[in-house]
Amino acid sequence: MEALLRPAVRSNVISLAGGIPDPTLFPVRALGRMWHRALAVEDPKFLQYGSPQGDPSLRGWIADHCGAAGIAARPDDVLITSGSQQAIDLVARTLVAPGDPVLVESPTFLTALDVFEGRGANLIGVPVDADGMRVDAAAAVIERYRPRIVYTIPTAHNPTGVAMSDERRRRLAALARQHNLIVLEDDTCSEFSYDGEALSAIKAYDSGGHVMFIRSFSKTVIPGLRVGCIVAHGPVMARLIEAKLVMDRFTSPLIQRTLWRYLSSKQYERDLRIARETYRRRRDTVLRVLEASMPAGVAWTRPTAGFNLWLTLPQEVPAREAFAEALKEGVACGLGDLFLPHTPPPSGLRLSFADKPEEVLAEGVRRLSSALRRLLSARSGQADEQTEYVTSV
Amino acid sequence: MEALLRPAVRSNVISLAGGIPDPTLFPVRALGRMWHRALAVEDPKFLQYGSPQGDPSLRGWIADHCGAAGIAARPDDVLITSGSQQAIDLVARTLVAPGDPVLVESPTFLTALDVFEGRGANLIGVPVDADGMRVDAAAAVIERYRPRIVYTIPTAHNPTGVAMSDERRRRLAALARQHNLIVLEDDTCSEFSYDGEALSAIKAYDSGGHVMFIRSFSKTVIPGLRVGCIVAHGPVMARLIEAKLVMDRFTSPLIQRTLWRYLSSKQYERDLRIARETYRRRRDTVLRVLEASMPAGVAWTRPTAGFNLWLTLPQEVPAREAFAEALKEGVACGLGDLFLPHTPPPSGLRLSFADKPEEVLAEGVRRLSSALRRLLSARSGQADEQTEYVTSV
Numbered sequence: 001m002e003a004l005l006r007p008a009v010r011s012n013v014i015s016l017a018g019g020i021p022d023p024t025l026f027p028v029r030a031l032g033r034m035w036h037r038a039l040a041v042e043d044p045k046f047l048q049y050g051s052p053q054g055d056p057s058l059r060g061w062i063a064d065h066c067g068a069a070g071i072a073a074r075p076d077d078v079l080i081t082s083g084s085q086q087a088i089d090l091v092a093r094t095l096v097a098p099g100d101p102v103l104v105e106s107p108t109f110l111t112a113l114d115v116f117e118g119r120g121a122n123l124i125g126v127p128v129d130a131d132g133m134r135v136d137a138a139a140a141v142i143e144r145y146r147p148r149i150v151y152t153i154p155t156a157h158n159p160t161g162v163a164m165s166d167e168r169r170r171r172l173a174a175l176a177r178q179h180n181l182i183v184l185e186d187d188t189c190s191e192f193s194y195d196g197e198a199l200s201a202i203k204a205y206d207s208g209g210h211v212m213f214i215r216s217f218s219k220t221v222i223p224g225l226r227v228g229c230i231v232a233h234g235p236v237m238a239r240l241i242e243a244k245l246v247m248d249r250f251t252s253p254l255i256q257r258t259l260w261r262y263l264s265s266k267q268y269e270r271d272l273r274i275a276r277e278t279y280r281r282r283r284d285t286v287l288r289v290l291e292a293s294m295p296a297g298v299a300w301t302r303p304t305a306g307f308n309l310w311l312t313l314p315q316e317v318p319a320r321e322a323f324a325e326a327l328k329e330g331v332a333c334g335l336g337d338l339f340l341p342h343t344p345p346p347s348g349l350r351l352s353f354a355d356k357p358e359e360v361l362a363e364g365v366r367r368l369s370s371a372l373r374r375l376l377s378a379r380s381g382q383a384d385e386q387t388e389y390v391t392s393v
Numbered sequence: 394m395e396a397l398l399r400p401a402v403r404s405n406v407i408s409l410a411g412g413i414p415d416p417t418l419f420p421v422r423a424l425g426r427m428w429h430r431a432l433a434v435e436d437p438k439f440l441q442y443g444s445p446q447g448d449p450s451l452r453g454w455i456a457d458h459c460g461a462a463g464i465a466a467r468p469d470d471v472l473i474t475s476g477s478q479q480a481i482d483l484v485a486r487t488l489v490a491p492g493d494p495v496l497v498e499s500p501t502f503l504t505a506l507d508v509f510e511g512r513g514a515n516l517i518g519v520p521v522d523a524d525g526m527r528v529d530a531a532a533a534v535i536e537r538y539r540p541r542i543v544y545t546i547p548t549a550h551n552p553t554g555v556a557m558s559d560e561r562r563r564r565l566a567a568l569a570r571q572h573n574l575i576v577l578e579d580d581t582c583s584e585f586s587y588d589g590e591a592l593s594a595i596k597a598y599d600s601g602g603h604v605m606f607i608r609s610f611s612k613t614v615i616p617g618l619r620v621g622c623i624v625a626h627g628p629v630m631a632r633l634i635e636a637k638l639v640m641d642r643f644t645s646p647l648i649q650r651t652l653w654r655y656l657s658s659k660q661y662e663r664d665l666r667i668a669r670e671t672y673r674r675r676r677d678t679v680l681r682v683l684e685a686s687m688p689a690g691v692a693w694t695r696p697t698a699g700f701n702l703w704l705t706l707p708q709e710v711p712a713r714e715a716f717a718e719a720l721k722e723g724v725a726c727g728l729g730d731l732f733l734p735h736t737p738p739p740s741g742l743r744l745s746f747a748d749k750p751e752e753v754l755a756e757g758v759r760r761l762s763s764a765l766r767r768l769l770s771a772r773s774g775q776a777d778e779q780t781e782y783v784t785s786v
Contacts, residue, residue: 023440023441036425039422044421083641226645
């Protein structure tokens with residue numbers, strides 16, 4: 001059976017590059033019902049020009065659910081955005097002027113960098129290890145450059161999948177307070193924590209409004225709704241709302257009300273549990289096959305949440321070469337070079353495991369292992385030849 | 394009966410300030426059906442992370458319907474945005490750098506100015522008369538300041554309701570070509586043309602991609618969908634798409650597909666016809682009551698399209714005073730001072746007539762007339778007193 005299946009699978013490239021949720025898990029029918037109910041129950045006036053801050057019911061739901069991350073928030077501390085991308089853009093537009101230093105993890109989420117670069121920011125990278133951003137290194141950089149913003153993805157870090165330790169979270173919140181800067185905490189995946197509860201948010205340790213917290217419903221519900229939010233305290237909220245008004249006036253109240261009805265239903269908790277279980281099994285499969293098939297010298301992270309893990313290649317293998325070889329073998333990965341800023345580029349690949357069934361993931365990882373094995377043995381051959389050559393001269 | 398009704402009506406202020414469509418005309422049930430059909434028919438993958446340029450079906454519909462405005466466009470010339478506000482913001486972000494001169498009508502749409510000011514543009518106002526922007530004045534300003542962008546609302550100009558003449562449209566397109574600048578043509582209301590077909594768009598006279606055309610579905614369908622678009626030719630489209638990706642990645646494909654299904658149905662044409670007829674009758678009512686009740690010295694525009702008209706007050710009556718007096722009388726207008734840029738502020742008020750039944754509009758205009766009549770007679774009394782005083786000294 002597998003022999004019959006293989007050629008068909010082989011003829012298509014398996015993409016482990018997406019970092020996206022699985023559309024077969026999207027709550028399509030529930031959203032249909034909720035939209036219908038919203039249209040049937042609400043006054044048509046709610047479809048009129050709406051509030052730039054967003055639907056009060058949805059803001060209320062978000063404020064309530066911030067408690068799970070240790071964040072105390074009222075509905076007025078929440079601004080609804082068109083996805084987390086707009087949330088980052090809004091904060092940058094409100095707080096970053098050309099030339100301002102902005103501190104980011106290296107590597108980090110590419111499109112966030114596009115935002116800051118678009119504002120003319122001066123990006124400074126801080127390394128990431130198995131416990132997330134190296135906050136000790138960040139402290140030195142903060143002393144030296146006095147950044148306005150530190151952008152971080154402490155849970156399910158993109159692209160590496162690591163989680164920032166609780167100790168570092170506390171220390172980063174303290175640094176923000178001490179240096180009067182803003183930590184922009186991007187959290188789009190902590191609902192998909194696979195090994196027990198997620199850690200408290202950095203914002204849970206915020207006093208004085210130095211941490212802004214971004215959430216998204218793209219991963220937990222569907223990307224096609226385009227809803228995210230910023231949780232922020234203090235006078236900056238009024239400036240964020242003003243910026244939202246100028247950018248696109250408001251996010252569709254019909255979408256917001258539909259989402260709120262879905263989030264408030266029992267169905268949401270049920271769907272979330274099923275998705276979390278599914279993604280956890282996929283992560284486990286990928287880790288198991290990596291363990292069984294990868295050649296020596298290749299290392300990888302063990303993500304506790306989210307959709308991605310990070311494969312570190314041996315120094316002598318450039319990520320671009322591994323990427324190309326893997327593609328020949330029929331598997332696409334996220335090229336590490338894309339997750340800036342970094343000098344030199346980290347020799348790594350991002351593997352995304354959320355949007356494929358386990359057997360496809362397993363096959364993808366096996367192909368990648370074959371490609372890397374081939375590459376490494378060719379390289380060790382080359383290295384031998386080169387050594388011989390050097391010796392013979 | 395009217396005597397009984399009056400006090401109840403009087404106890405609430407009638408707002409002619411909105412500039413918004415009438416929610417009782419929103420196609421609520423049709424959108425419910427179309428959303429349902431989109432969710433039932435489409436692959437759930439269409440709810441995944443989507444195209445920053447937008448849904449090809451919707452872009453196709455828009456390209457086809459550009460023909461009515463004399464514009465030749467292919468689907469690839471269309472970029473879907475989250476409302477026309479985002480379209481303006483996208484263009485500004487792509488083309489305007491701090492200090493760039495940007496030419497706008499004076500008065501014009503307030504939130505467009507917020508966008509350009511947010512980019513650090515140097516705004517230059519050009520007066521508007523009964524035939525729209527004074528393109529002769531614009532030509533002189535262009536010669537002198539070499540603006541990068543000329544922003545105009547040639548049809549259903551906001552706030553005045555006037556239409557730019559066909560001759561001026563041709564001339565402005567020629568000026569754009571000659572000086573290698575961009576005309577940003579904002580058209581959110583030409584579907585609501587009340588006296589026959591709308592004029593050709595300025596973009597109909599574009600050759601070489603010097604005109605960008607903005608449309609919106611906020612007025613013709615519902616504001617709460619948040620869909621608009623930019624029609625642009627040439628290499629700038631790639632830059633606009635890149636900017637859209639950074640701002641909010643993409644507009645909800647579910648909303649786009651729902652809208653496309655509605656626009657492609659016979660229901661849309663029927664709904665549009667009914668709305669157009671309703672708004673036309675409301676415009677006629679407001680014009681009739683203005684004619685019957687306004688004191689001498691007050692003038693107003695006769696809009697051929699859109700939701701607004703402009704009331705010019707006698708020089709000696711500041712708009713703020715008229716606004717306050719009208720509010721005392723139980724009617725709210727759009728204060729002219731808000732529609733910048735201008736020095737000195739134009740002594741005018743914007744009256745919006747789309748979102749109220751005719752009898753409410755009539756009552757609102759009568760109240761405004763009473764307020765202005767009282768103000769003018771008090772003022773002429775003051776003037777007399779003052780004259781007496783001057784004489785007696």
